Amino acid sequence: MSTQKLTYWQRNLRLIATCLIIWFVVSYGFGLLLVEQLNTIRLGGYKLGFWFAQQGSIYVFVALVFYYAHAMNKLDAEFHVDEE
Amino acid sequence: MDLKTLTYIVVFGTFGLYFAIAWWARAGSTSEFYAAGGGVGPVANGMAIGADWMSAASFISMAGLIAFLGYGGSVFLMGWTGGYVLLAMLLAPYLRKHGKFTVPEFIGDRYYSKGARIVAVLCLIIASLTYVIGQMKGVGVAFSRFLEVDYGLGLGIGMGVVWVYAVLGGMKGITYTQIAQYVVLIFAYTVPAVFISLQLTGNPIPQLGLGSTMADGSGMYFLDKLDLVVTDLGFKEYTTAVLGNNINMFAYTLSLMVGTAGLPHVIMRFFTVPSVKAARASAGYALVFIALLYTVAPAVGAMARLNLMNTIEPSPGQNLVYEERPQWFKDWEKTGLLKFEDKNGDGKIQYTSDEKSNEMVKVDRDIMVLANPAIANLPNWVIALVAAGGLAAALSTAAGLLLAISSSISHDMMKGILTPDLSEKSELLSSRIIMTISILVAGYLGLNPPGFAAGTVALAFGLAASSIFPALMMGIFSKKISGTAAIAGMCSGIGVTMLYVFQHKGIMFIPGTSFLGEMEANWFMGISPNAFGIVGAIVNFTVAFTVGKLTGDAPQEIQDMVENFRSPGPAGAAHAH
Numbered sequence: 285m286s287t288q289k290l291t292y293w294q295r296n297l298r299l300i301a302t303c304l305i306i307w308f309v310v311s312y313g314f315g316l317l318l319v320e321q322l323n324t325i326r327l328g329g330y331k332l333g334f335w336f337a338q339q340g341s342i343y344v345f346v347a348l349v350f351y352y353a354h355a356m357n358k359l360d361a362e363f364h365v366d367e368e
Numbered sequence: 369m370d371l372k373t374l375t376y377i378v379v380f381g382t383f384g385l386y387f388a389i390a391w392w393a394r395a396g397s398t399s400e401f402y403a404a405g406g407g408v409g410p411v412a413n414g415m416a417i418g419a420d421w422m423s424a425a426s427f428i429s430m431a432g433l434i435a436f437l438g439y440g441g442s443v444f445l446m447g448w449t450g451g452y453v454l455l456a457m458l459l460a461p462y463l464r465k466h467g468k469f470t471v472p473e474f475i476g477d478r479y480y481s482k483g484a485r486i487v488a489v490l491c492l493i494i495a496s497l498t499y500v501i502g503q504m505k506g507v508g509v510a511f512s513r514f515l516e517v518d519y520g521l522g523l524g525i526g527m528g529v530v531w532v533y534a535v536l537g538g539m540k541g542i543t544y545t546q547i548a549q550y551v552v553l554i555f556a557y558t559v560p561a562v563f564i565s566l567q568l569t570g571n572p573i574p575q576l577g578l579g580s581t582m583a584d585g586s587g588m589y590f591l592d593k594l595d596l597v598v599t600d601l602g603f604k605e606y607t608t609a610v611l612g613n614n615i616n617m618f619a620y621t622l623s624l625m626v627g628t629a630g631l632p633h634v635i636m637r638f639f640t641v642p643s644v645k646a647a648r649a650s651a652g653y654a655l656v657f658i659a660l661l662y663t664v665a666p667a668v669g670a671m672a673r674l675n676l677m678n679t680i681e682p683s684p685g686q687n688l689v690y691e692e693r694p695q696w697f698k699d700w701e702k703t704g705l706l707k708f709e710d711k712n713g714d715g716k717i718q719y720t721s722d723e724k725s726n727e728m729v730k731v732d733r734d735i736m737v738l739a740n741p742a743i744a745n746l747p748n749w750v751i752a753l754v755a756a757g758g759l760a761a762a763l764s765t766a767a768g769l770l771l772a773i774s775s776s777i778s779h780d781m782m783k784g785i786l787t788p789d790l791s792e793k794s795e796l797l798s799s800r801i802i803m804t805i806s807i808l809v810a811g812y813l814g815l816n817p818p819g820f821a822a823g824t825v826a827l828a829f830g831l832a833a834s835s836i837f838p839a840l841m842m843g844i845f846s847k848k849i850s851g852t853a854a855i856a857g858m859c860s861g862i863g864v865t866m867l868y869v870f871q872h873k874g875i876m877f878i879p880g881t882s883f884l885g886e887m888e889a890n891w892f893m894g895i896s897p898n899a900f901g902i903v904g905a906i907v908n909f910t911v912a913f914t915v916g917k918l919t920g921d922a923p924q925e926i927q928d929m930v931e932n933f934r935s936p937g938p939a940g941a942a943h944a945h
Contacts (some may be wrong), residue, residue: 293934300457307453312444316618319439325607328579329589334607337442337665338434339575341660342449349456349655353648356461358647365937368642 292363299355303348311341375514375752381587382552382756382920383529386763387546390533393544398792401538401799402469402775404640408543413646414653416543417637419550419760420768421448421628421654422661423499424506432736434669435676438604440611441669445901447624449655449662454629454837456651460638462844464647470630470638470772471836472780478843479851480926487858488544488733491835492632495828497810499633500769504814508764511709513738520815526763527811534767534807535800542767549760554660556757556876560741560750561664564671567744574667577750588886594674600684601677602721606670612896620899627829630837633765633772644936672736675743680728687716695740736757770810774803774809782909828898830869834861834904840908843914848921849912849931857912871898 314322319333327335358367395401408416426448468474472492477483493597504523511522533541558574566578569590582588594606603824609618628634637654673685680688690708700706707730708717718729740760741750779797783790790798835858842849842857895903921927 289931289935295933303453303457307450309451311621312436312618315442315446316614316621320608321839329581329591330579331607332592334442334591335579337439338445339578339663341446342663345449345453346652346655347452348654349648351938352457353645353652356648357645360936363935363937365935367645367936 288363292359292365295359296356299352299359303352306344307348310336310344313342369748371748371751371832372516374748374864375755378749378752378756379759381514382822383550383761384532385548389544389548390537390541393541394536395538395540396798397673397780398469400540401796402639402771403487403612403777404420404540404543406640406642407749408640408642410641410649411509411653412547413543413637414655415550415657416546416640417634417650417654418657419546419764420637421522421634421658421760421765422550422553423765424510424758424762425504426661426665426756426790428506428510429734429739430432431665431668431740432674432733434666434825434880435736436731436733436922437611437675438598438606438609438615438670440609441666441780443617443620445612445662448628449658450621451625451628452651452658454625455634455638457838458482458841459629459635459844460647460651461644461936464641464935465640465644465936466929467639469634470775470779470932471634472776473835473841475614475839475843475854476780478930479839479854480923481851481855484839484851484855484858485784487838487855488836489780490561491831491858491862492776493773495631495831495836496773497768497813498631498713499631499828500766500773500810501813502772503762503766503769503889504810507766508814509734510738510755510758510762514752523811523814526759526766527807530763530767530770531804531807535803536714538799539771542764542771545767546764547937549764550657552760553757553764554657556753556760556926557661557668557737558664559745560746562670563746563750564675564740565667568671568674571640574664574671578670580665585805589839594670594939595673596644597677601719602607603929604721605890606673612899616899619895619902623801623833623899623901623905626830626837626905627833630832630835630840631828632776632832632836633768635836635840636775637768644826645737656843668737668740673741675740676731677719679743680717683919687718689716691715692718694742696739699742700735700739703735704730704897706730715935742923766810770803770806771938773806777802777806827869830865830901830904832863833901834865834908838905838908838912842909843928844934847927849916850919850922852919853912856915857908864907865900868900868903902919 313331315337319337321332322336323331323346372442399405406774430444464472464914466474466477470478472485473487475488476482487839493496504526507526508519508523511517511525512519515522533545562572564620565574566572568583569577571577571580578590580590582593594815599605601924611620631766638650641647641650673803679694690710697706709729711727716726718725720726741754778795782798839854839858840862842854
C-alpha cells in the first residue's frame with residue numbers, strides 16, 4: 285500500500301476513534317455510569333445525568349455525525365481522493 | 369365536525385397524497401427499483417431514512433414505555449439514535465463506495481462466497497419479516513381504534529396502500545412517499561406535544577418544557593412534581609428508576625445501537641445517494657430528523673404519565689369517581705387496553721404500585737401516545753392527526769422492510785445465485801411479484817400473529833447485532849479477514865443469541881419450551897434476552913478472528929477491493945503529487 289493511502293486511512297481511523305470516545309462518554313459515561321454523581325447537579329428542572337440520558341447524548345450524536353462528515357470531506361480533499 | 373368524519377378526511381387525504389407521489393415516481397429500471405437510481409440528495413434521503421426507521425414502535429410504543437419506565441426508558445432513546453453514529457462512521461461511506469444494491473451482495477463480494485451471501489439473506493429475511501409483523505399489527509390497531517373498522521379490514525386497506533406505491537415505485541416510489549410520510553408523522557407527533565407542554569409548563573418547546581417549572585403557579589419543577597406524585601403512590605422515582613440493573617442497561621443500550629447499525633432495511637438506504645460524501649451527510653440529516661422525534665418523546669412520556677395520574681387522583685386522597693370518568697377512559701376500556709376493577713367497592717379509582725390495592729388492573733403502555741391528546745382535552749383535529757401519523761409511521765417502515773426482503777430474494781437469491789442470466793426486465797418483474805407475495809405473507813402474519821410475535825423485536829435486533837453488523841464492520845476494517853472466518857463468526861453469533869433468547873423465552877417463543885424459564889435469576893449477569901445481541905456480536909468477532917488466524921488470510925484481490933472502498937476517490941488513482 286502506498287504511504288499516502290496508509291496515512292489517509294490512519295487519519296480516518298484516528299478521527300473515528302476520537303468521535304467514538306466522545307460518543308461513549310456522553311451516553312454510557314454521563315448517561316449511565318456516572319449518572320448518580322451527575323444527578324446532584326441541576327440543569328433547570330433536569331437532573332444532569334437524566335438530561336444526558338434522555339436529551340444531551342442525542343444532541344451530541346447529531347453534532348458528531350456532522351463533524352465527522354465535515355472533517356472527512358476536508359481529509360478527502362487534502363489527499364485528492366474526493367469524488368469531484 | 370365529529371371526530372370520526374375528521375379522522376377519515378385526514379387519513380384518506382394522506383393516502384391520496386402517497387398515491388399521487390407513487391404515480392409521479394414510478395420505477396422504470398432495476399437500478400431505480402432497488403436504489404432509486406442512486407439519485408436521492410442527502411436531505412431528502414435523510415428524511416426518508418427517518419420515516420423508514422421510525423416505526424409504529426417509535427411512534428406509538430416508545431413514549432408509553434418511557435412514561436412507565438422513567439429513566440430506565442433512556443436505553444431506547446440512546447440505543448435507537450446512537451446506532452446512527454456507528455452507521456455513519458463504520459459502515460455507510462464504504463458500502464456506498466462499493467456501490468451495490470443490497471447488503472447480502474456486499475457480504476457475498478467481500479467474502480467471495482455464495483455461502484456467506486445466503487447466510488446474510490437468511491438473517492435479513494428473518495429480521496425484516498419479524499419486524500414487519502409489528503408494523504402490520506400497528507396498522508390494524510390504528511384503523512380499528514380511530515376509524516372503527518374491523519381489524520382485518522384495516523389491515524387489508526393498509527396492505528393495499530403499501531402495495532400500490534411499493535410495487536409501482538420500488539425504492540424510488542418508497543423514498544419519495546416516505547418523505548411525505550415523515551412530514552405527516554413528525555407533525556402529528558410534535559403538535560400535541562407542544563399543546564401539552566404549553567398547558568403543563570407554559571413552555572411551547574417540549575424539550576425545554578420537560579425541564580421547566582409547572583404552570584400551576586407552584587413554582588415547582590415539572591420533573592420534581594412528577595417524582596413526587598409517583599413516589600407518593602409507591603412507584604419508583606421517575607428520574608432515577610433503573611431498568612433491571614446497571615449492566616443490563618449498558619448491554620441493552622449497546623445491543624440496540626449495534627442492532628440499529630446492522631438492520632439491512634436502514635443500511636440499504638445509503639445505496640440510494642449519489643456519492644460517498646452524500647452518504648456521510650445523509651446519515652447526519654437522518655439523525656437530525658430522528659432526533660426531532662426522539663427528543664420530544666421523553667416529554668410526551670413524562671407529561672402523559674402526570675396527566676394520567678392527575679386525572680385519576682386530581683389531588684392527594686381525592687380519587688376520581690368511576691361513574692364520572694372521562695370519555696377517553698370509556699373508549700379505551702372498550703378496546704380492553706385499559707381495565708378498572710373496584711377492589712374496595714368505594715366506586716372510586718385507586719391507582720397504586722401495590723398489587724392488592726391497585727384498581728387500574730390494566731394500563732397498556734401503547735395507549736399513552738394515542739390517548740394523550742384526548743387526556744389533555746385537545747381539539748378533535750389533533751386526534752385525527754395522531755391517527756394519520758401513526759399510520760404513516762407504520763406504513764413507511766413496512767414498505768422499507770418489504771423492499772429489503774424482496775430485493776434480497778430477487779437480486780441475491782435469483783439473479784445472484786439461482787438464475788444469473790436473468791434479464792433486467794425479468795428481474796424487475798420478478799421483484800414486483802416477490803414484493804406482492806411478501807405483502808400477502810406479512811398481512812397474513814399480521815392477521816394471525818404467530819406465538820413468537822411478541823418476542824420479535826428482540827430477535828430482529830439480536831440478529832442484526834450479532835450477525836450482520838460484525839460481518840460488515842470486519843469486512844471493512846480488516847483487509848485480511850477471510851470468507852471462512854466471517855461465516856463461522858456469523859453462525860456462532862446468531863447461534864449464541866438465538867440460544868439465549870430461546871432458552872428464556874421458549875423455542876420459537878412457544879410457551880413452556882423455555883428450559884431456563886423467564887426468571888431473572890437465570891439471566892447471564894442480569895442481562896435480559898432483549899439486551900443480549902451485544903454478547904452475540906462479541907462472540908462473532910472472537911470466533912471470526914480465531915478462525916481467521918487458523919485458516920489464513922483473504923486473497924490479494926479481495927484485499928485490493930477493500931483498499932479501494934476505503935477511500936471515495938477512483939480506485940488506486942495516481943495522485944497529482
